Amino acid sequence: MSHNTAVIWQNWHHLNNIMEGNYSKIILLTDTVVAKHCLGYFREKFRRNIDHVITIEAGEENKSMMSAASIWQELNLCKADRKSLLICLGGGMICDLGGFAASVYKRGIKTMYVPTTLLAMTDASIGGKTAIDFEGIKNLIGSFHLPDSIFIDTHFLATLPAAEWLNGYAEIIKHAIIADAELWNLLNPEHFRPTIISDDLLTRSINIKQSIVAVDPFEQTERKKLNFGHTAGHALEAYFFNKEKTLSHGQAVAAGMIIESYINMCSGKLSEKTYEQIRDFILKYFPAIGFKNEEIADVAELCKHDKKREFGTLTITKIIAIGLCEPDLLITEQQLKEGLEAYIRATS
Ligand SMILES: NC(=O)c1ccc[n+]([C@@H]2O[C@H](COP(=O)([O-])OP(=O)(O)OC[C@H]3O[C@@H](n4cnc5c(N)ncnc54)[C@H](O)[C@@H]3O)[C@@H](O)[C@H]2O)c1
Numbered sequence: 205m206s207h208n209t210a211v212i213w214q215n216w217h218h219l220n221n222i223m224e225g226n227y228s229k230i231i232l233l234t235d236t237v238v239a240k241h242c243l244g245y246f247r248e249k250f251r252r253n254i255d256h257v258i259t260i261e262a263g264e265e266n267k268s269m270m271s272a273a274s275i276w277q278e279l280n281l282c283k284a285d286r287k288s289l290l291i292c293l294g295g296g297m298i299c300d301l302g303g304f305a306a307s308v309y310k311r312g313i314k315t316m317y318v319p320t321t322l323l324a325m326t327d328a329s330i331g332g333k334t335a336i337d338f339e340g341i342k343n344l345i346g347s348f349h350l351p352d353s354i355f356i357d358t359h360f361l362a363t364l365p366a367a368e369w370l371n372g373y374a375e376i377i378k379h380a381i382i383a384d385a386e387l388w389n390l391l392n393p394e395h396f397r398p399t400i401i402s403d404d405l406l407t408r409s410i411n412i413k414q415s416i417v418a419v420d421p422f423e424q425t426e427r428k429k430l431n432f433g434h435t436a437g438h439a440l441e442a443y444f445f446n447k448e449k450t451l452s453h454g455q456a457v458a459a460g461m462i463i464e465s466y467i468n469m470c471s472g473k474l475s476e477k478t479y480e481q482i483r484d485f486i487l488k489y490f491p492a493i494g495f496k497n498e499e500i501a502d503v504a505e506l507c508k509h510d511k512k513r514e515f516g517t518l519t520i521t522k523i524i525a526i527g528l529c530e531p532d533l534l535i536t537e538q539q540l541k542e543g544l545e546a547y548i549r550a551t552s
Contacts, residue, residue, distance in 0.1 A: 322372025
């Protein structure tokens with residue numbers, strides 16, 4: 205099985221051609237907000253008959269078993285068979301949910317992702333991970349199921365709120381730091397505007413995720429590099445969630461990248477100058493997240509529950525320079541706490 209899905213760039217003519225005669229039924233899955241902003245444009249450009257549209261309420265809370273069950277019901281009602289295609293039109297929530305539902309319906313039907321958020325274009329649609337949240341735990345139930353194709357049209361981003369742009373940019377910055385110094389230079393603060401994106405920048409970012417996933421589809425080694433910023437970031441996200449305070453995924457990952465870069469610097473892996481460059485660039489675009497020294501122990505505790513931990517160890521990505529990293533740097537809880545302290549100092 206190849207682990208690189210074809211990415212089709214803005215070429216509706218090509219998309220319409222490859223749809224011809226290939227699928228017994230075409231079913232489209234979307235959410236209520238995307239239906240409002242993007243479905244009209246999609247229908248105008250997509251020249252094939254859509255047999256059925258399934259609309260799920262927007263929001264991460266609907267990436268659930270209930271939504272998956274309602275998709276299976278609708279697929280069954282409209283007699284979708286194993287040659288049917290499920291088009292997932294939406295952000296990462298719809299891609300993850302639709303991908304999961306499709307991966308087990310009749311033991312797997314084909315999907316096509318049409319991502320409408322920057323995060324889904326550059327990250328969530330790539331690599332074949334599908335999931336739903338379960339028992340309050342994000343992505344607890346899921347599968348690996350590659351879409352047949354991913355169709356990118358940045359026209360969809362015209363209606364994307366600014367905060368959602370930043371969620372996508374956090375992952376693009378991550379891709380630059382872990383694998384592409386030239387991409388980092390393109391993100392140079394003088395030219396950087398976080399509510400527009402060039403095709404060049406987006407392509408580079410997509411290629412990084414595609415190439416990492418291609419060599420390690422099931423996250424044994426290389427793919428772990430993509431977790432940069434996410435060990436500390438997920439703990440912060442969980443902490444804020446428990447306190448019923450809002451914190452976007454992008455803000456959490458951005459803070460996580462600063463914290464984990466600091467730990468790399470203190471471990472002698474990363475130069476002080478590069479750490480400062482990363483910190484200053486991120487803080488220019490991502491508002492500081494407010495937490496206090498008294499809260500550090502609780503945040504660090506939550507890292508222990510990260511589902512990606514193996515054998516009870518705490519690991520982060522080893523950042524050596526911008527564009528160069530290795531998968532696993534083993535760290536102690538104390539180092540993590542020092543990273544969190546450094547973030548507080550840098551933002552107060
Ligand atoms: N499978 C993976 O590899 C992977 C990687 C990263 C993230 N994810 C998952 O992706 C999800 C987050 O994705 P997301 O940030 O795209 O969130 P999302 O899909 O919930 O979209 C965010 C909001 O933007 C709205 N929206 C989407 N497109 C729009 C548009 N063009 N105009 C206006 N509004 C629009 C949505 O309706 C939603 O309200 C999480 O569930 C996360 O776990 C998966």
